[in-house]
Amino acid sequence: MSDRFVHITPRLHAxxxxxxxxxxxxxxxxxxxxxxxxxxxxQICKMVIASDISEPSLEKARRLIEVIGFKxxxxxxxxxxxxVLNPGECDAIALLGMGGTLMCRILESCAVSLMGAKAxxxxxxxxxxxxxxxxxxxxxxxxxxxxxxxxxxLYQVFKAVPGNSPEPLPDGFPSDxxxxxxxxxxxxxxxxxxxxxxxxxxxxxxxxxASGSPGEAVIQYKIAALEQILEQI
Numbered sequence: 001m002s003d004r005f006v007h008i009t010p011r012l013h014a015x016x017x018x019x020x021x022x023x024x025x026x027x028x029x030x031x032x033x034x035x036x037x038x039x040x041x042x043q044i045c046k047m048v049i050a051s052d053i054s055e056p057s058l059e060k061a062r063r064l065i066e067v068i069g070f071k072x073x074x075x076x077x078x079x080x081x082x083x084v085l086n087p088g089e090c091d092a093i094a095l096l097g098m099g100g101t102l103m104c105r106i107l108e109s110c111a112v113s114l115m116g117a118k119a120x121x122x123x124x125x126x127x128x129x130x131x132x133x134x135x136x137x138x139x140x141x142x143x144x145x146x147x148x149x150x151x152x153x154l155y156q157v158f159k160a161v162p163g164n165s166p167e168p169l170p171d172g173f174p175s176d177x178x179x180x181x182x183x184x185x186x187x188x189x190x191x192x193x194x195x196x197x198x199x200x201x202x203x204x205x206x207x208x209x210a211s212g213s214p215g216e217a218v219i220q221y222k223i224a225a226l227e228q229i230l231e232q233i
Contacts, residue, residue: 033061
């Protein structure tokens, strides 16, 4: 086993904490394999299924794992989303660094709900509202939700578990608003105000160019929702 440790960014560290206690993790869209490597080096889990739709990316992940000495604990698979998984062979799934719309498509294509896994950790790069709405409508319960500062940018990292019905939104949180997390609002995440202010500034700029357009009402609602959250916290 090599003593070379993979660099862990703050958002990756947040994901690792949420995956703690898992036996086998499926790292879907593993890219160059940094999450897979960190999971094993930090002894977060015993086994990792590392997959990617890109064969060159998967090969880079394979080489990294061989260098640090964990190849016996990783199953490398090339394929699209959760199609590489058999039901029940992992107890947690990680979807990091991709768009929220793509995450929805991956989850919708599962042969059975979450392929039998008990937990899902996500870090969407965009379209956070799409994946949050999908989870809410499909009965998932958000058990941990953090805003993470990483190299000058704010990211949302959250953990969901399967459920049977939508979780009630906390008091004071605007209905039908999924751009930020209602769990991070309920927990008063320290960086949530900064994230909301950042989004508010962006939407206010967008509104100047949206007058009379079909999207004007949506932008106005998001501005009102963000102002409500900021007032509450």
